[in-house]
Amino acid sequence: MTETKSIEVPEPLTRLGERFEEAGRELYLVGGFVRDALSGSIGKDVDATTGSHPKEIKRLLGPVADHLWTVGERFGTIGARVGPYDVEVTTYRTDLYTQGSRHPEVRFGTDLVEDLARRDFTINAVAASAENGEIRDPFDGRKDLEFGVIRPVGDPLDRMRDDPLRMLRAVRFETTLSTSEKPFAMTPQLEAAIKENAHWLESISAERIRDEFEKILLSENVAKGLRTLVRLGLMPYIVPEFMETLNVEQEAEFHHKDVFEHTLIVTQNVEKDPILRKAAFFHDIGKPRTLVYEHRCTYCGAKSIQKNTEEGECEHCGGRTLPKKIHFYGHENVGATMARKSMKRLAYPKDDIDAVAHLVANHMRPMGYAVGRDPWSDSAIRRFIRDTHLSRGDRELANVDMLLKLAQADITGGAPRRRRIAEESWRSLKSRVDAVRAEDSVEKLESPLDGNDLMQLFGRGPGRWIKHVKDYLENETVEGRLGEDDTEKARELAVAYAREHDPFEEG
Known part of the structure; x- marks a missing residue:
């Protein structure tokens, strides 16, 4: 060459x-x-x-x-x-x-x-x-x-000072140009200049930072890129919340890596789709803020929840309590909120923000199928498909297929001894979802009666009551108890629902 x-x-x-x-x-x-x-x-x-x-x-x-x-x-x-x-x-x-x-x-x-x-x-x-x-x-x-050398033209400090975005570009080129046959690497002098002056990114617009970050997320070597962003001190100026995932241990039965390493594995293994890659990146970002330890009394066996691993005193018998398990209760909802905040700060489009937050908020749903004592009914599968679907107008933002792809990647970051069981559960869920969708387009099912029909039926004007009744009828349709075109039965159900719940009180 x-x-x-x-x-x-x-x-x-x-x-x-x-x-x-x-x-x-x-x-x-x-x-x-x-x-x-x-x-x-x-x-x-x-x-x-x-x-x-x-x-x-x-x-x-x-x-x-x-x-x-x-x-x-x-x-x-x-x-x-x-x-x-x-x-x-x-x-x-x-x-x-x-x-x-x-x-x-x-x-x-x-x-x-x-x-x-x-x-x-x-x-x-x-x-x-x-x-x-x-x-x-x-x-x-x-x-x-x-x-395979990423070398600045001339003095590294001068080149980074000319345009601090070049610090992100260096990571991007190292990430996107590397192959297994020929890895690329920055010169030590360039890495040192970036580490010392990462704060210069504060002068760069959110849109420019976002565009470089997106290219790293969509690369074949995304895990390498994310690790480098953290190692060189750039991540605090992109998604500072992500730094909280470092060295956060997880329950060994389900995960053999900390939250940071687990996230890198999942992000690397998920399909190279812009929404899925961001959903994988953010899927466990809420864990550090929801971390609690389940303590058990060594004497009476009583359980308690603590924020630390220190020994305690049992409130029931006064015995000694020790940490036994790690939990992240509600981390999916906390993570969805954090994803919204981070993506908004990076000036992502609203549709992208909503799609990613939706997937993050629902990413534990397949786990519910895996650990449930009783198998899900067809109605439960229908609700799952419906709940995981998100659209705006005619545009579909997220769906059950995307969530299942995220869940499949999540399994790859799990503990090896639990992985086979999780994979079998995933295949079972996927098969049942496919079977239900073969019968109906569950995502598109609607109430047989629209707002005008309901206002005519009850002789009332517009109000929040319409949504309550429509949601009920829509749910009956999704559950398979009401045909999508069965307007006669829909009227009977609407009248019965109104008689029992009196939705008109709210206007």
């Missing part, structure tokens, strides 16, 4: 290079497109740089672009759709983040090498002529790419 003199440039980009060359300007492909091309793959997102200023870039791009966008013009960037490629052309520049600022001070430059010198890492500071693919590599990025 270090001997590679050029890359193959796709024809639409070659035409773009020729267009700039005819105008007496150079155009170089840079960043991830060149990095990936050197590794043997060609992407569709292209970054390029030139000595032209935005006004001239627009003039040169216009005739060959299918579409132009100028949202980044004040930073020197013009975007264009050229054939199948999304191209962003940026004027040579230098960026500087001043302390306390969330936006860079942009200065245009005149030289390619000067532009490459302000980039984050050597593997991203390799340029290729858009016209002929000839490589320019003043900082030996090809060598670092070949040997």
Whole structure:
């Protein structure tokens, strides 16, 4: 790779290079497109740089672009759709983040090498002529790419100070570029600079932090990425609550790892879906705040709940009490609340927040099936399917399939001797869910009577009473005791329900 003199440039980009060359300007492909091309793959997102200023870039791009966008013009960037490629052309520049600022001070430059010198890492500071693919590599990025080294261009402190988000980008590249055949690693100097200055992330907007964090969560090596974020002191500036999971022991019968290690396993093993990965990351985040110890009296055997492991005195007989079990009562609900707060702070969309919180809040439901003394009835399975479904309008946000995938990943983080039993229970639950759904689309079942029908039936206007009656009828439908189209029986049930519960008192 270090001997590679050029890359193959796709024809639409070659035409773009020729267009700039005819105008007496150079155009170089840079960043991830060149990095990936050197590794043997060609992407569709292209970054390029030139000595032209935005006004001239627009003039040169216009005739060959299918579409132009100028949202980044004040930073020197013009975007264009050229054939199948999304191209962003940026004027040579230098960026500087001043302390306390969330936006860079942009200065245009005149030289390619000067532009490459302000980039984050050597593997991203390799340029290729858009016209002929000839490589320019003043900082030996090809060598670092070949040997799996994440090395800053120049002094690590200067590069991180220029844009502190680069500390997260370093973790992201180490995480996403690593393979079992060729792992990537940061230089010791870069790691030291990040550890000492992780607090610089406070100057970066939540949206930019979120986007980098999301890329780490969706990588093949997510456990490695999360571990590195914690080790380098970056996690406190992303999801500080996650730090509470470190060294929190769990009941050995069910878990052979602490909460932190268990979470890494589950997040790594769940399907690579944006909602599922976040649900796995947050699923046990409420455990540290709900941790209690079940104590037992060594004399009379009485049980008590304590917040610590210290020996105590039995309130029944005065005997000595010792901790015997660990519990996290209600951690799923506490965790759902924490997930909402964290995701809102990171400016995630409301639908994503609701979906993740919903999955976290319900992630213990499959455990109820596994440990229940009596097998679930078909009605219980129907309620389970219905309760785990979440939608907004016509958009489905979460469903029982997603919850079962999360539960399956959760099992992989359990104690090995309990894992086989849990897997058998999961397969049984999945089979019963599939059987019930084959008969009905349980998630879509509704009351045979809508609000207008109920107002006409009872001769009353709108009010909260409608919801009470509709919920009752809907539940009867889900339970299979009322047909979805059986309006006659629905009227009888509604009248009987109103006679017994008098929902009209609430308006």
